[in-house]
Amino acid sequence: MRSLIAVALALATTALWSAPSASAQAAPKADAQPAAPYNYNAEGRRDPFLSLTGGGTGTDTKALPKPTAAGIAGIRVDELSVRGIMQSRERLVAMVQGPDNRTYLIHQGDKLADGVVKSITPQGLVLVQDVSDPRAKEKTRDVRKLLRSPEDKKE
Numbered sequence: 001m002r003s004l005i006a007v008a009l010a011l012a013t014t015a016l017w018s019a020p021s022a023s024a025q026a027a028p029k030a031d032a033q034p035a036a037p038y039n040y041n042a043e044g045r046r047d048p049f050l051s052l053t054g055g056g057t058g059t060d061t062k063a064l065p066k067p068t069a070a071g072i073a074g075i076r077v078d079e080l081s082v083r084g085i086m087q088s089r090e091r092l093v094a095m096v097q098g099p100d101n102r103t104y105l106i107h108q109g110d111k112l113a114d115g116v117v118k119s120i121t122p123q124g125l126v127l128v129q130d131v132s133d134p135r136a137k138e139k140t141r142d143v144r145k146l147l148r149s150p151e152d153k154k155e
C-alpha cells in the first residue's frame with residue numbers, strides 16, 4: 001500500500017516539474033481570438049457557478065428571463081410606472097410607462113407578463129401579480145401602483 005502511494009506521489013511530482021511542451025512555450029498570437037465562453041458539462045449535475053435564485057450567470061444575480069411578448073404583454077408588474085389616468089367613454093384608462101421608456105394605454109383586464117390589471121381608479125392601478133415563489137401559500141397578490149407616489153410628494 002505504501003509503495004503505491006509513493007509511486008503516485010513520484011509521478012505527480014515528476015509531472016509538475018517536467019518541462020512544458022513546445023505548444024505551451026509558443027507565444028500567443030496577437031490576432032488570436034478570445035477564449036470561448038464558459039461551458040459547463042453537467043452530466044446531470046447543476047452548475048455550481050449559476051445562481052440558485054435567478055436564472056442568470058453567477059456574476060449577475062438579478063438576471064431575469066427576457067419577455068417573449070411585445071408591448072404591454074411583455075412587461076412585468078414591477079417594471080410599470082403610472083403616468084396618468086384618463087376617463088374614456090364609459091371607463092377609466094391608465095397611461096403607464098414601461099422599462100423601455102415607452103408609454104402604453106391599458107384597460108381593466110389587460111394581461112401583463114406576470115399579472116393582470118384588476119381595476120383602475122382615479123388614484124392609480126390595482127394589479128394582480130402572479131407569485132413565482134414555490135414556498136408561498138398564495139399564488140397571487142394585489143399590487144397598487146399609485147399615480148402619485150410618496151417620493152413625488154417630498155419634492
